[in-house]
Amino acid sequence: MLRTVGRHAFRPHPSLVRLYTIPSTDHNRIPLPSAATPTPPAPKKPKVNLHPAPIKPKPAPQPSLLKAHRPLVVPLPPAPKLETAKQAAQHDIHDAEAHGILTPPPKDANWFKRTIHQAVQLLKFYYRGVKLIFSRRREIAAIKARIAAGGPPLTRSEFRLFETQKDDIAKVVPFLVIALLLEEVIPLIAIYAPFMLPSTCILPSQRLRIEAKRAEKAQAFSSQYYGLISELRRREQPAGFIPLRALHASGAPTAICGLLGLSTIGFDALRIRRIRRHLEFVTRDDQLLLQDNASHSLSNRQLTEALQERGIISRGITHSDLEARLSWWLDAVKNSSVEISDEALARRLALVLSSRYT
Known part of the structure; x- marks a missing residue:
């Protein structure tokens, strides 16, 4: 190294030359990180949405815990x-x-x-x-x-x-x-x-539809409350008579109203009153049928109406079968009390719940 200052040349001391001289070889250079290619960040884990929490299924009730008299549920029309x-x-x-x-x-x-x-x-x-x-x-x-x-x-x-x-x-x-x-x-x-x-x-077509729905309702209630009807039949005292106090059992008034085609609206006391009044009407109607001996002179519509009033299935039945079912009912009540009494009503309630034609 030789630097000229003015007319005189400046010569540095040899030790300074050795101290401040940096080698120019490329293999001794320390590479610096480049700003153009940044290091990519580590990928983040996807978030898991835990809301709402999964619904746990409820355990099904054990068959042994179910009530024995629970009716078989059959959907109504x-x-x-x-x-x-x-x-x-x-x-x-x-x-x-x-x-x-x-x-x-x-x-x-x-x-x-x-x-x-x-x-x-x-x-x-x-x-x-x-x-x-x-x-x-x-x-x-x-x-x-x-x-x-x-x-x-x-x-x-x-x-x-x-x-x-x-x-x-x-x-x-x-x-x-x-x-x-x-x-x-x-x-x-x-x-x-x-x-x-x-x-x-x-109107005529309205009447036909009302009668058809009434029959469908009675048949649906007969299936839906089969277990309850069987339990009520076991309460016959004596055989062939079910006292009206049996209607106080849970679900009994609704079941009997459905079988007889009566309205099920209201509370049990109102339903029991409807059932009693209807059985009184049927008792008086039975007496007049036996008095006039008119069971074989009724038209097909009259027979169907009489059987529906007694809770007897009449859909899809021939005229002769309708007469046979009404005769069965009249034969079963002709020896009972001629007066409208609790005994006469108990006899007819047992026949309504009979499994022969219901």
Whole structure:
């Protein structure tokens, strides 16, 4: 190294040359980390979402813990949807028009005129039905006067007319309120709550559907409460008689109402009252059937109605089989008390629960 300062050359001391001289060989250089290629970070573990926590299945109850008298659950026929109910209501109206009960609308009528025409025809039909309920009072009064004067005794048809009139009188006031305020919902009531309609305000196809649903309900209850019915039959005291106090068992009033086609709405005391009144009606009806010897002169519809009132299955049965089943019932009760007593009701309750025809 030689540096010239001015005219004089500067020569460094040899020791300084050795101390400050850095070798220029490439293999002794220390490489520095490059900023252009950073080291990638370590991959993170994926998070596991623990919310909500998995649901643990509940253990199934052991068969030994179940009640022995628990009924076999058989689903009842489901209630029709609103759209299906509306279609059924239209079918009822068209069927009544086909049978001449309602006057059909003009063929060239539009939707509005046709709807108004049907509403007016239904109002006329309901008016005539309500009028018939009140006009029957004169006929009933004449029958009672005849019997009081010592004339011919009461017949079965007259007795059933009396009972029908009692039911219709109880229904006519709420029916009139609905007919005046919400007349268009009455066809739907025939589907969802037929027990609210008086007998004179039901169209023919509505009546057939009500009877079919009543039979389906009785058959469903017979299967659903099979275990409970078997348990009630073991309470016969004496054989062939089930006292009405057996109805206080859990679920018994609902089961018997279902078998007899009665309403199951309400609490047990109300259901037991319905059952007692119905058995009293059946007892009196049995006496008149035996008195008139009319079991073989009833039409197919009358036989079906009589068997349904006694909790006997009648769907898909021939006319001769219907007569045989009614004769079986009458033979079983003809030697019982002729009066409406607890003994007569106990005999009929046992027959309702009999496994032969239920």
